[in-house]
Amino acid sequence: MQIQILPTWDGLTLSQILKDLFHIGKKARHEMRMAREVLRDGQPIDFEKPLSSGDILTFSLHDNPITATKAPLDVRFEDQHLLIVNKPVGVKTHPNDPTETNTLANFVQFHLNQSESGTAMPVHRLDQTTSGLILFAKHSLSLAALSDKLMKRQIKxxxxxxxxxxxxxxxxxxxxxxxxxxxxxxxxxxxxxxxxxxxxxxxxxxxxxxxxxxxxxxxxxxxxxxxxxxxxxxxxxxxxxxxxxxxxxxxxxxxxERLYLSHPFTEKNMTIEVAPGADWQSNKKSFTTL
Missing domain, CATH: 3.30.2350.10 (Pseudouridine synthase)
Structure with a gap:
């Protein structure tokens, strides 16, 4: 996984970025440093050396994927850091134990496995009886950053x-x-x-x-x-x-219906919207002309 240092991060060290922007804990930061698996120009990076805008860092993250299950998936946005999907009604967001394999997270993991592009990590959830947009992180850095935004009410x-x-x-x-x-x-x-x-x-x-x-x-x-x-x-x-x-x-x-957020790795403001599906429309017609 790669990230590019943004102009607003110019002069910050990797330690500062991991701690203050991505909210990675002290133990996890120490493990990354000792593993020497964060690279710049193919070489292990000095965590305390200031970085420059445009620098590209490569991370080797060892996240544990859940069981993958093949099923249709309505993807509304995807890049190397996150994924936004439209959950159908009647499907759980994530498994409550390893024996559950027919949840949205399992379907997302199958999708990600096709391109070896990450681990399905739901940032929030929807009830099984609710349809619509759900945000998934694709790696642990993204999950930490997005979870912090959710906690601070910066995801609407x-x-x-x-x-x-x-x-x-x-x-x-x-x-x-x-x-x-x-x-x-x-x-x-x-x-x-x-x-x-x-x-x-x-x-x-x-x-x-x-x-x-x-x-x-x-x-x-x-x-x-x-x-x-x-x-x-x-x-x-x-x-x-x-x-x-x-x-x-x-x-x-x-x-x-709608999800608003600032992308944690690009700082671009995002608005994703999805209209209710055919099941909503057919059910609605049974009792109202709205």
């Missing part, structure tokens, strides 16, 4: 949802989310939970069908956040029976 995500009932105007829901002690698989608004904020923008209303199409913007990214927050105001997502939504469809009407 927007979702489409169809809600039960007519929502009269835009809403911002700022309610903490915690575990539901009465149901192990469910979350709830809880004063002792984690801070969570969702912005809801009304796009269209169908008063005859009593549903509302909305776009949800996340400030935080808690498990089931949109599902919990919309349910808490009396407008659960259509099809989301876990949180009180009417079972008018064969799927939960929630789709991760």
């Amino acid at each position: 995500r927007e979702y489409l949802a169809i809600l039960d009932g007519v929502l009269e105007g835009d809403r911002t829901i700022n309610q903490p989310i915690g575990n539901d002690r009465h149901h192990s698989g469910r979350k709830r608004v809880s004063p002792n939970g984690q801070l969570a904020e969702t912005h809801i923008h009304v796009l269209e209303k169908d008063k005859a069908a009593s549903v509302t199409l909305v776009r949800c913007k996340l400030t935080t990214g808690r498990t089931h956040q949109i599902r919990v927050h919309t349910s808490s105001i009396g407008h659960p997502i259509i099809g989301d029976t876990l949180y009180g939504g009417q079972e008018r469809t064969k799927r939960v009407m929630l789709h991760a």
